[in-house]
Amino acid sequence: MVQDTTLEHDIYLFHEGNLRYSHRLLGAHPDTRNGEKGIRFTVWAPHAVQVSVVGMFNDWDGRENPMEKINDNGIWIAFIPGLEKGTIYKYEILTAHGHLQLKADPYAISSELRPDTASVVYPLDNYSWGDDEWMKQRKAKNPYESPMSIYELHLGSWKNIEPEVFYNYRDYADMVIPYVKDLGYTHIELLPLTEHPFDRSWGYQATGYYSVTSRYGTPDDFKYFVDQCHKYGIGVILDWVPGHFCKDAHGLRRFDGEALYEYANPSKAEKTQWGTLTFDFARNEVQSFLISNAIYWLKEYHLDGLRVDAVASMLYLDFGKEDGDWELNEYGGRENLEAVSFIKKMNEAIFEETPDVLMMAEESTSWPLVSAPTYIGGLGFNYKWNMGWMNDMLKYMEMDPVHRKYHHNLITFSLFYAFSENFVLPISHDEVVHGKKSLLNKMPGDYWQKFANLRAFLAYMYAHPGKKLMFMGGEFGQFDEWKDLEDLDWELLDYDSHASILDYTKQLHQLYQDMPALWELDHKEEGFMWIDANNYEQSIISFVRNSRTSNDQLVVVCNFTPEVYHDYRVGVPKHGSYKEIFSSDAEHFGGSGQTNGLPLESVPSPWQGQDQHITMTIPPLGVSFLKRTSVSKEENHEK
Template identity: 80%
Template sequence: MYLFHQGNLRYSYQLLGAHLMTVGGKQGVRFMVWAPNAEKISVVGMFNEWDGRRHPMEKLNDNGLWCLFIPELTKGTLYKYEILTAHGHLQLKADPYAFASELRPRTASVVHPLGAYHWNDEQWMKRREGMNVYESPLSIYELHLGSWKNIETEIYYNYRDYAEMVIPYVKELGYTHIELLPLTEHPFDRSWGYQATGYYAVTSRYGTPDDFRYFVDQCHAHGIGVILDWVPGHFCKDQHGLRRFDGEALYEYADVKKAEKPQWGTLTFDFARNEVQSFLISNAIYWLKEFHLDGLRVDAVASMLYLDFGKEDGEWEVNEYGGRENLEAVEFLKKMNEAIFDEVPHVLMMAEESTSWPLVSAPTYTGGLGFNYKWNMGWMNDMLQYMQLDPIHRKHHHHLMTFSLYYAFSENFVLPISHDEVVHGKKSLLNKMPGDYWQKFANLRLFLAYMYAHPGKKLLFMGSEFAQFDEWKDMDDLDWELLDYESHKSIFNYMKQLHQLYQEMPALWELDHEQEGFSWIDPHNTEQSILSFVRNSRSPNDQLVVVCNFTPEVYHDYKVGVPENGTYKEIFSSDAIHFGGSGQTNGLKLETTKQSWQGQDYHIHMRIPPLAVSFLKCISKSKEDTHAR
């Protein structure tokens, strides 16, 4: 209890909430809740006809912990807390630490035991300990379970069913990880889980906590990691949730200007309050420990860091130094990441941070926030803006392609094309692309290949892997019938081959976060919108040359500088016929000429396909100075 009130109890869910146990020889449930402003609290449920007079709780200390053991209650018992506020009002609240909840629209908490599931992923967990994720391939498939595939609108499959459907699909595509939109219990389907009420309860839409554990267990059995979107920045205002939990602002700031998030209609956690720190830090550790998750993607970090995020003048106040930074949130994030990596060292903590805040993915002892990855929102915005341009105009916006390399190694970046980019009128990834039918698919293949060639780990939202035409429809499942059409099936096969190339070539991931992993050949060809560069690994034999053409023009004798003398081979082309391309590939070996070009000691002559990317590899090195073409 002392540690909880100090903000240092990393496993507060083992103290608070509803726990099955034996007391005085009797089996039952011990309930504990934090509500310092309450006058009286009772546990109510079907077992006492929701009568708050029958099971009043005992107040344990002046800091507001209340406790009660009720014998004979079992797993599956429905309950809530009836709270008498200092203002004389009675209110019913779900348990903030409940491990399960009723299926919406019902809102009661459900007694569920910890530690009952038998895990079978020892091999995966041991392998994870020895993995250097920074120098490993990391390709993430982001999905929202309910709209990946459903039985019908608002009627979903069970987590176990999803395991049988999702895992083989993701495995076939070649992704290393799945990232799930939030699964904390939430009242409104269309919030996608980003406005939660039950932070410790996996949503009952898809089954029980143990059903979800099975999903993760099966992912690990098939070599797939699992990342969960997690939202410590704000919570929804539904009456049964955390808002004014004991009649006063408790989990949220008391200061309305700090508490309100008008952009989303939610409330900000009070990051300065010790008990809230224990609640949130324990929650992150809970998901990582109790569900064996491989990482958390922390949502909307910018909204936590800045007091003026999404607010107009007059809706916020400066901090004590006159700045707009939320100093308490900054310290909380550092404390949170220190605790997580102390308790669960080999996980991913990814920040969705959309500003230029420095050192997001740097350790706290160097002044960083302590995450180990940051989403590269700048790259995403620039590239999507560029790709939507008609190719005839791209030469005037060449900087949108090259600017990301000025800062690519300032953080450990993930390149994200997430759900936010293909919803709310933004169009699907395919439909963002300009041109006729063929050019749309060519542009999509070009974009995806450039993404996988660019430094940084990868994330792609579901549906893009088979070129869904419509933007994400959050209440319907994906347009799976498109896979019956050759053009869409070819994109699916393209993604399989691209992932195979990605995983087989250390140059595409081993030095993702080091300047030595990337060097330009020619970033300046604005007139033809052609880029060329080198990706390096720790072995000089794994070097790749990448040539990208962002126009529909074909060049049959294009001169490209290369770093090595010998014979080059085009090992992958996004323009290959079997991908739906025009077939302007380089089938013959490409011999170097010893003549400097584009800052390289040698050059080759090659065919440049339209709206395409070519990956070239030196397959044999020559000791001689010159070779004929």
């Protein structure tokens, strides 16, 4: 019988699905009993007949340290004196079927380096953080009206010592952070760092949800990485995968001999296309496990946000399944009502505990109100990846320019829904791997045109409403698709074209940071106005980006063909002098130099729905950013 009332209350909340810090109850924690220091082990295994803690300390003999079952709902506890940080352990579980199985701790803070699979005792209270100023500023910041440009990063293939041999988190901090800071990114997004057995799953098929992967070091090493990011003014977002987990024998699958973390119904449990299992979102203890896990990463590691992977796979019962392999919900629909309820509950809990973080959904369907609060019927995220924009734009950019006029809607359609969610525009790892080609190599044309297309695409991306995300390698024009077992082709920077793209990325970020019109009203309709969306014959579009201050207004003109147009008229909303402040076709970026060096004076003659127009040169495969710098001669004369 449990005597500690706090422990009793935590156990009650855990079984109710409302324990938000269940990692403090379960797992391995330093403790003192009767004056002796040791480790308290706690595990949930309701179907088990017997559970023991085993490790080198007892020669992996389950008879030495049996656990006590302290309630009818399957909480087991053992205190083992003399154990300390670094102890390697597993749980030996005798199932109701008479089988003995060894399982890693679902709440382990650290794990052995693969291929070994045991858990490691690792107290979390030894790191001294130095990011107080960052955390204070984060609370006061409005992310919706701030620049956000995210560098998506897979540590092991950004740079490694040799294939499958990696640097430490601290080494990566010293290499990655100055590079990302110099380029002007505001955030780093890391592919999942939860412990996973197979390198090539990239962390998306995990076994240790509370364990930062030991491939790159210890939990304190990773804290150092985050701490240093914050020191340099860079936020850290972690990919997080609450939808499914891998089937490896030491992991969560049939943890106590029965379906426990996964659905018991195979039609709901099996993710056949990935060979994984779906969490049972209806089970209270699983809710405590997952909600606590999200809060754990945000709180313990000072992360600035989570990007939630494969949300659509959680929302739909038929996701990735053939007819007959799934069952309708109680109302005859295909929505997983339990997952919907869980997602809302999860986001409510996260924003109550950490109100200033980012919760980003990778949701690939048209599910409504993904980034809206739950109290108005939303899922409760504050951002959604704009997969529609990504698919349309990549399809368009891969076309030979001669065909683009027949698919003009691909570059304009996104503006019909751009303000229905708080969007991030993502060019992620999924788009540059497994035969999809790199971003640069998707571009058609000869060598020069590939780079020109890439520059134009990036410029349009940064001019389009929504926050930005780019996978590593895109910033310098990686030619090969992402090779997850090798590091990036850094030697390309010895070539002028690639060095120029890197400089272009840096200068584009500088423009982005300096111009509130490119981010201040990202999620509001008044932040965007078409000038001409319909010139499909020449594949030219033009539009205005607005900020809260009218003087910061930008005119953007994009040409997606290799033709140059001189004396091209563009409608402008106000009369005055317009200066081209940025051109993707500038010679120092590797362009052809068809720029507008002199101020462009507006003419008080209506054009394209505007009261004024200017006449300019439109560069080939180029994007021009124009800013009104002074009133027109006519306006001065009137004054």
